[in-house]
Amino acid sequence: MTNIFTRIKEVIIADLNETLHQKEKQNPxxxxNQxxxxxxxxxxxxxxLVERQSHLKDEFTREYIQAKEVAEKRKYQAEIASKAGETELYQFAAAEQQQYSERAQRLNASLAQVTEQLRELVRKHxxxxxxxxxMHLRRMELMGRENATRANIGMNKVLESDTYSNQSYSKFKDIESYLDRLEQKVNSTFCRSTIDERVAQLEKEMNSQESHSLNLIKE
Known part of the structure; x- marks a missing residue:
């Protein structure tokens, strides 16, 4: 049963790797980007994590400094109490001094460990x-290569493919024919408009001459 599950797992992983490989080939x-x-x-x-570790280091540092300062203070107080013959006060101060000294040592060890961990995290970060x-630079390089490849493919189609060139030439010819027809239409319209205006002008001049002749005859 274990071998069957292992085989199924291997097949699934192989299919997944093949899918990723095909995906990479199709769209690297x-x-x-993924x-x-x-x-x-x-x-x-x-x-x-680096930020949290840095805060933790600061907390350990504060606790260590505080414990060390209290331990030194209790040590001094124990010495004064001993010289003054205050046994009970001496015992209390000495016990406190021992407790804070041990705490300072433990905090110092933890601080060193946290500092080393922080240094390692910063390095990895x-x-x-x-x-x-x-990887961003690599993507830019791939995009540049892809753009250049697509541009070259497009130019090669125009420069090398007879079919593509013939299609482009045919399109240019169609445009030229359309422009020729449009120009003829404009010229024809202009001629008709000019003829109409010219004939109207001639009629006006002829009518004016006839009126002038009639006026001379009457006189």
């Missing part, structure tokens, strides 16, 4: 940011 920039989004999310998570920047 799309897949790279990786970039995932890396950005992980980088953001690590950045938040910087590596992730650099990796992310490299």
């Amino acid at each position: 920039i799309g897949l790279l 990786y970039l989004r995932q890396c950005e999310q992980e980088t953001e998570k690590v950045g938040k 910087e590596e992730m940011k650099q990796k992310l920047k490299d």
